[in-house]
Amino acid sequence: MASEGERISEAEHAVMEALWSRSPLTAAEVCEEVCASRDWTLATVKTLLSRLVVKNAVKTEADGKRFLYSPVLKRGNYLGGESRRLVDRLFGGRAAPLFAHLAETEALSDRDIAEIEALLETLKSQGQVGGEGR
Amino acid sequence: MASEGERISEAEHAVMEALWSRSPLTAAEVCEEVCASRDWTLATVKTLLSRLVVKNAVKTEADGKRFLYSPVLKRGNYLGGESRRLVDRLFGGRAAPLFAHLAETEALSDRDIAEIEALLETLKSQGQVGGEGR
DNA sequence: CGTAGTCGATTACGGATGTAAACGGTGAGG
DNA sequence: CCTCACCGTTTACATCCGTAATCGACTACG
Numbered sequence: 319m320a321s322e323g324e325r326i327s328e329a330e331h332a333v334m335e336a337l338w339s340r341s342p343l344t345a346a347e348v349c350e351e352v353c354a355s356r357d358w359t360l361a362t363v364k365t366l367l368s369r370l371v372v373k374n375a376v377k378t379e380a381d382g383k384r385f386l387y388s389p390v391l392k393r394g395n396y397l398g399g400e401s402r403r404l405v406d407r408l409f410g411g412r413a414a415p416l417f418a419h420l421a422e423t424e425a426l427s428d429r430d431i432a433e434i435e436a437l438l439e440t441l442k443s444q445g446q447v448g449g450e451g452r
Numbered sequence: 453m454a455s456e457g458e459r460i461s462e463a464e465h466a467v468m469e470a471l472w473s474r475s476p477l478t479a480a481e482v483c484e485e486v487c488a489s490r491d492w493t494l495a496t497v498k499t500l501l502s503r504l505v506v507k508n509a510v511k512t513e514a515d516g517k518r519f520l521y522s523p524v525l526k527r528g529n530y531l532g533g534e535s536r537r538l539v540d541r542l543f544g545g546r547a548a549p550l551f552a553h554l555a556e557t558e559a560l561s562d563r564d565i566a567e568i569e570a571l572l573e574t575l576k577s578q579g580q581v582g583g584e585g586r
Numbered sequence: 587c588g589t590a591g592t593c594g595a596t597t598a599c600g601g602a603t604g605t606a607a608a609c610g611g612t613g614a615g616g
Numbered sequence: 617c618c619t620c621a622c623c624g625t626t627t628a629c630a631t632c633c634g635t636a637a638t639c640g641a642c643t644a645c646g
Contacts, residue, residue: 398557414567423532433548
């Protein structure tokens with residue numbers, strides 16, 4: 319299935335976000351996007367981009383002398399994978415306890431509650447969500 | 453405030469789980485608990501325990517020549533912190549999108565849905581949930 | 587045609603992590 | 617008393633991550 323097993327680090331993730339929001343981009347453009355908030359130099363961004371290419375999360379496309387970088391890994395896949403990892407590792411693979419914790423630590427706003435309620439409605443009417451946790 | 457800023461790594465977390473489920477324990481007992489699944493040696497467990505002591509996540513209590521280890525960091529705090537970190541980093545601090553993703557990737561079982569629904573009820577009747585998403 | 591700038595690639599390096607062996611003290615059994 | 621087993625501590629070392637400087641190739645300007 320060619321499912322990439324390479325993990326994306328936190329710093330690399332910042333670069334991915336830039337590419338997800340707009341691509342293809344040159345290294346310099348990526349830097350413009352992220353060096354502001356993270357306080358990195360162009361050199362750092364280049365390193366991260368190379369590592370991401372090696373990890374098959376980003377691909378390059380030659381444009382004259384330089385490269386244009388685009389994401390290969392889909393944002394949804396990444397988010398899904400990371401979320402799942404957390405739920406599996408900390409909550410035995412079940413989402414309900416995670417939810418309980420977020421609620422306890424006041425990480426749920428009224429807006430979240432409303433949205434989640436709506437989501438549950440949709441799920442229920444659609445019916446058929448994975449039966450067992452796994 | 454005394455909020456410990458020390459991060460707990462994944463391997464260290466496995467040791468914490470052992471101590472959360474039963475404590476105090478000797479190093480050997482912790483190993484009995486975790487070395488099975490993780491395929492570690494006692495030496496590895498000792499290293500992890502020391503690091504956790506340094507990080508103030510575990511405390512020791514002398515029992516003759518050897519130590520008994522107990523958790524200092526509360527499980528709830530750890531889970532809360534990690535969950536929050538994920539939500540902040542990947543979902544802009546809001547829990548609703550995380551749930552949307554878990555739902556999409558079929559990580560929500562029927563049981564989860566029922567439990568979450570019940571939880572929402574409780575929250576709503578209690579009212580007063582943190583207004584802003586932090 | 588030579589020189590300066592720009593690119594990606596290579597190399598660097600300190601700290602964290604995973605994994606473990608070696609070391610030194612000490613209590614128990616002979 | 618001496619030795620052995622066991623304990624926590626120290627040391628080890630490869631990999632990953634964050635962060636970056638340097639290098640070699642090539643282009644574009646003068």
